[in-house]
Amino acid sequence: MDLPLYGLMAEFENPDHILHAAKTAYAAGYRRMDAYSPLPIHGLAEAVGFRKTYLPLVVLIGGLTGCFVGFAFQYWVSVVNYPVIIGGKPMNSWPSFIPVTFECTVLFAALSAVFGMLALNGLPHPYHPVFNVDRFERASRDRFFLCIEARDPKFNRDDTRKFLEMEEFHACEVTEVMV
Amino acid sequence: MTLPPAAERIEKRALPVGGIALALCLISLTRGNLSQSYLIAYLFWLSLPLGSAALLMLYHLTGGEWGFVIRRMLEASTRTLPLMAALFLPLLYHPTQLYQWADPAKVAADELLKHKQPYLNTPFFIARAVIYFLVWIALSWLLTRWSAQQDHTNDTRPARRLLAMSGPGLIVLGFTVTFAIVDWVMSIEANWASTMYGVIYIVGMVLTTLAFMIFVARRFALAEPMNKVLQPAHFHDLGNLMLAFTMLWAYTSFSQFLIIWSGNLPEETTWYVNRMGQGWQTIAAFLVLFHFAVPFIVLLSRDVKRKMESLAVLAAAMFLMRMLDLYWTVRPAAGGAPSLRPMDLVAPIAIGGLWLWMFLRQLKVRPMMPVYNPQGDPSF
Numbered sequence: 001m002d003l004p005l006y007g008l009m010a011e012f013e014n015p016d017h018i019l020h021a022a023k024t025a026y027a028a029g030y031r032r033m034d035a036y037s038p039l040p041i042h043g044l045a046e047a048v049g050f051r052k053t054y055l056p057l058v059v060l061i062g063g064l065t066g067c068f069v070g071f072a073f074q075y076w077v078s079v080v081n082y083p084v085i086i087g088g089k090p091m092n093s094w095p096s097f098i099p100v101t102f103e104c105t106v107l108f109a110a111l112s113a114v115f116g117m118l119a120l121n122g123l124p125h126p127y128h129p130v131f132n133v134d135r136f137e138r139a140s141r142d143r144f145f146l147c148i149e150a151r152d153p154k155f156n157r158d159d160t161r162k163f164l165e166m167e168e169f170h171a172c173e174v175t176e177v178m179v
Numbered sequence: 180m181t182l183p184p185a186a187e188r189i190e191k192r193a194l195p196v197g198g199i200a201l202a203l204c205l206i207s208l209t210r211g212n213l214s215q216s217y218l219i220a221y222l223f224w225l226s227l228p229l230g231s232a233a234l235l236m237l238y239h240l241t242g243g244e245w246g247f248v249i250r251r252m253l254e255a256s257t258r259t260l261p262l263m264a265a266l267f268l269p270l271l272y273h274p275t276q277l278y279q280w281a282d283p284a285k286v287a288a289d290e291l292l293k294h295k296q297p298y299l300n301t302p303f304f305i306a307r308a309v310i311y312f313l314v315w316i317a318l319s320w321l322l323t324r325w326s327a328q329q330d331h332t333n334d335t336r337p338a339r340r341l342l343a344m345s346g347p348g349l350i351v352l353g354f355t356v357t358f359a360i361v362d363w364v365m366s367i368e369a370n371w372a373s374t375m376y377g378v379i380y381i382v383g384m385v386l387t388t389l390a391f392m393i394f395v396a397r398r399f400a401l402a403e404p405m406n407k408v409l410q411p412a413h414f415h416d417l418g419n420l421m422l423a424f425t426m427l428w429a430y431t432s433f434s435q436f437l438i439i440w441s442g443n444l445p446e447e448t449t450w451y452v453n454r455m456g457q458g459w460q461t462i463a464a465f466l467v468l469f470h471f472a473v474p475f476i477v478l479l480s481r482d483v484k485r486k487m488e489s490l491a492v493l494a495a496a497m498f499l500m501r502m503l504d505l506y507w508t509v510r511p512a513a514g515g516a517p518s519l520r521p522m523d524l525v526a527p528i529a530i531g532g533l534w535l536w537m538f539l540r541q542l543k544v545r546p547m548m549p550v551y552n553p554q555g556d557p558s559f
Contacts, residue, residue, distance in 0.1 A: 056481070087443060095440050098433065 004179045005157065006129035007033075007149035009136070010164040010171040015041045018144040021169040022047035025148060028163065032152035036130065036145040048146075055116055062112025063105045070104025071097055129179050147177060182543060183402040190539040197532020204529045207522055208269055214276040217269060219509050220526035222364065222380070223387070223502050224534045225263050229315065230388030231256035233352055233381070235322050236345035245416035248408055249392045250549055254326055255541035256388070257319035262537045264312040266530055270363070271308075274301055280369045291370050299366055311359045318348055330550045356381050367512040371450050375435040382431055386424040387501040390494040393417050397491035399547075408548060411485040418484030421494065425478065429471040453511040462507050462517060470500040502527065 012018040015037065022035055026049050035041075035048050074097040078084070083091050118124070130136050130147055139145050148160055157176075164174045182190065207213040231253040238246025238253075246253075274281040279292060280299040286292045292299070321344055329337040357377030365376050393414065400409040439447045455463055474497055483489045510517070 060479070087441070089443075095437055098437065 005150045006132075006177040006179045007147045007152075007155070008157075008160050008164055009130065009133055009145050009147040009175050009177050010169065011135060011138075011173045011175070012144040012146065012170065013142075013172055014170065015039070015044075015144060017170045018146055019044055019047055021146055021164070021171065024169070025146070025163070029154045030148050030152055030160075032149040032155075034147050034149070036136070036139040036147070038140050038142065038144075041144075053120065055113065055120060058116035058120070059109050059113045062116070063109035066104040066106070066108025067101055069108070070101040074100055129177050132178055133175050135173070135175070182539060183399065185398065186539055186542075190536060193532045193536035193539070197529055197534075197536060200525050200529035200532060203525050204522065205269065207525075208272055211273060211276060213522055213526070214270065214273060215510060215513060216520055216522035216526045217530075218277065218363065219502075219505050219523070220530045221263075221266060221270065222505050222509070223527060224530045226380075226384035226387035226501065227391055227534065227538075228257050228260045228263060228319065229352070229356060230384040230386075231392075232315065232318050232322065233349065233385050234388055234392075236318075236349045236352070239341045239345040240349070243416065245413050245420065247549070248413050249396055249417070250326070251545055251547050252392055252395060252542065253388075254323045254545070256538055258323055258541040259534055259537045260312065260316050260319050262533060264316070266533065267308060267312070271305060274304070277367055278304075278369070280366060289370075295369060299369060304362060307358065307362055311355045314351060314355050318352060321348075326549060327545065330546065353377075353381060356384070364509060367509070368450060370446060373435050373439070373447075373450070375431055375438075379428070379431045379435065382424055382427045383501060383504060386421065386428055387498065389417060389421045389424060390497040390501065393421065393494035394491050394498065397487045397494075400487055405547060409487075411487065414487050414490050415481070415484045418478055418490050421497065422475065422478035422484075425471060425474050425497070429475070453514065454507060457516040459507065459511050459517055462503065466500070466504055466507060469496070470504055474500075 010021065012021065018035060018037065019041060022033070022044060025033060026047060031049055033048050035044050037044065071094075075092060078093070078097075079091045085091070086093075089096075130139075130145070135143070136145060146164075148155060148164070150157075154160075161174055164171055204213060204217060208217070234246070235250065235253045235257065238250065270277070278299075279285045279289070280295060281301050281304075286296060322341065325337040325341050325344075329335075329341075357380075360377045360380045364380070365372065396405075396409055396414070396417070399405040436451065439451060453459070474493060477483055477493060483493065506523075
């Protein structure tokens, strides 16, 4: 009976309502919460306290790595490992290394963007407690969900429920999410 | 639309300043030491109407609010083409000064030039220039006319016409500009050829236009009523476009260099030999650094693109770098070390003054914002 609680989830019919609820919850001091929506809502990410992503930094480091690796590999092949004079040009003919260096930069940056995004999002994620709520399948169709997690220091089973059920939020249902 | 006071002042002063500078240019022309300075300045300011036409058609094809907010400025800029056609005339006064192929004595001495005569001769050169200007003015006329019609009707037909013309229009513009640049600039060194040449100018002209529009939009964003329209998100998009075209400029310029460097054929390498010796190598390195590397790294930052003022400063710097790039491209054709002649400063002021005057006048003719937005954003 006493399964551990993941959090409390409120269901909304309208993007404006979830936006208002999320902003108010953040202002009330809640930090560990997440919003689920079938469509992008302008300002919702900021409302639940999502400020900064490290993805650009990951991509930059990936790109620089690709740039260095691409150039270093060509240098090693043509100068160190298998030096051949081509067209009377010097061994380290850097202009001809640029295209591959550029492509390696793009390749590494793009791969860092994809895998960095997955890693920072904690994906793949085969199990997530929010799916224990039956109605949650509508998060990919026509409903909006705001989940305040139990590990939030301010979380209290009864107070948080009362908070989410406040009249002004127009939440159509508040459900307990079990782990 | 009424202009902000600063723009009004510029409009009032641009005409006399440009006019006096042009008079100096014409005096210099009769003495026969103008052509190159004038050509560089002309190519620089011609970038703006042509780049504006390219960006307008790009916008009609792809949409996006970045284009919607600067659309009337781009349209006003394309309407300066008749002025630019008139300012082309001084280049025809003394074609032999610039072009060896226009000089019968030089042609007689050069077997290759003799074979190029059917294409490279003065009457055909003038006829082609007439065709280029007719095509460009027609494009500009259609782009502005249909845009104006759309303001007075609920029917979306003018917008659909703009969309339909933009694909073919970009192709026509690409071809005519390429041919024009081959005629006016590449043929100075008539025995040298590069297929990348026109593309480099086209990318450069769009880059010049973006830099100019960002700078002007920033000035307009300071005052009513445009401060309500122009948002950091628009500058973010325009900054991203400027980053893309900065990279494209480097990509095309380097491609041309790499191909010629790899081939290492004497008739091709002369172009770079002239531009990477006798002091020109300093300017070349400066361009690599400040036309590409520094703006590229700075424009990677999201904050720089969203802060209007910092982006406008970068745009102003890029605008000047475009001028330097054209100087480096055209001037070494005559041989010799880099030098600054008085006309190098007077000619850009002459053409630029008159161009700015015409641009601001045209900007006042129409409302600053179009009525119909195909993206249908209700915030406008």
